[in-house]
Amino acid sequence: MALPPKFAGHKLVFAAPPAPSAVAHTTHTAEFYLDYCCPYSAKIFRTLNNAVIPAIKANPQWASSLSFIFRQQIQPWHPSSTLMHEVALAVLRLAPERFWEFSGVLFEEQDAYFDTNVVNETRNDTYRRLAKVAAKTGVDEEEVYRLLVIPDKPGPDGFLNSGNQVTNDVKLVTKMNRLVGVHFTPTVVYDGVVQDISSGWTIEQWTEWLTKNVV
Template identity: 45%
Template sequence: MALQPSLSPLIIVGSSAAPHTLEFFLDYVCPYSAKIALSIDNILKPLFDANGKYANQTKIIFRNQVQPWHGTSTFVHEASLAVARVAPEQFWPFSLALFKAQDDYFDIPSSDLTPKQIRQKLADLAAPFIGNDKKDSFLDLLALKLTSNGGVAVTDDLKYTIKYSRQNGIHVSPTVLFDGLVVNEISSGWSEDDWNKWLASKL
C-alpha cells in the first residue's frame, strides 16, 4: 500500500505497480518474525519473482515493527534503514542476517553494551553486505545529531514506519496485511502447502 519513495527498498519482491500487496510487520528481535521472514525468502519470493507462478501479481513490503519491550529493537531497525540508504539492494539480505543473528541482540546478551557499542556491532554485521567502503557512511547515519534529543539521520524514516503501524492499529509481530486488511489466519508456522492453498484462494 502506501510507501514513501525513500523507503522503496522495503519492497522485497514485486513491482510497485503490482495489483496486490502483502505487508509484513516484523521485529528483528522477535523469534516469530524471524520464522516468517525465512518463509518469505524460501517460499514467497520464488512465487512472486519475475519467473514465479504469481509474477507481477503481488508485491511484498517489509514493515519495520519496533517492539519497545525489546531493548535493542530501535537500534536494529535503525540499522536496517541505514542499509536501505547506503546499499538499497542489500536491505533484504541484511534483514535476513539480522534475523539470523537476533539472539545477539536479545535483552541479556546486549544488557552490558552501550548504544554506541550496539551500533558498532551492527556495523560489523552490515559490512559484508554494504562493503567496508560504506561502513563509515552507515555509522554516520546512526550517529547522534548535535541537538541533545534529535535522534539520528534515519530517525525520520523510523518515525514514518512507526506512525504507519500505529495508524493501522498494528500491535503484535508478525502481523500480515493483504491489500490493506489484517489477515489473522496467517501464521509464522505456515508450511509451503499452507501458503500455496491460501494464495490460490486470493490470486
C-alpha cells in the same frame, strides 16, 4: 497503505510491469509487519526467503500479480529493537537494493541483540556491531555507523536529545504503523486487510493460500 519513495527498498516485486496501457497496472500487495528482535518475525521471514519467494518467482501468474512490502514494526519493550531497525533504515538509505538481503542476515543473527546480550554495552557499541552486520551484505560499515552514532557532546544547537541521522525515519515508519493499529508481530496485511497467517505456516499452507488469493 502507501509507501513513500524514500522507503522504496521495503518493496519486493517479482516481475517487470507490463507495457503501458490505458488502465494503470497494479498488483495484490502483501505487507509484512516484522520486528527484527522478534523470533516469530524471523521464522516467517525465513520461510518467505527460503520457500515462498522462490515459489512465487517460479509461477508467472503469481509473480506478475503480487508484491511484498516489509513494514518495520519496532517493539519497544525490547530496547534493542529500535537500534536494529535503525541500522535497517541506514541500509535502506545507503543501499536500498541490499535491504532484503540485509534483513535476512540480521534475522539470522538476531539473538546477538536480545536483551541479555546488549545489557552491558553502550548504545554506540551496539551500533558498531550492527554496522558490521550491514557490511556482510556489502554496505559500507563506516557509512552505516556514521548515520547511527550518537555524539557524546551537544551539537551546535546545544540540544542533548537530537538522536541520530535516521531518527526522523524512525518517527515516520512508527507514525505510519500507528495509523494502521498493528501491534502483534508478525502481522500480514493483504490488500489492506489483516490476514490469519501464522509464522509457523509450511510452504504447503502458503501455496494453498496463494492459489486462493492471488487471482
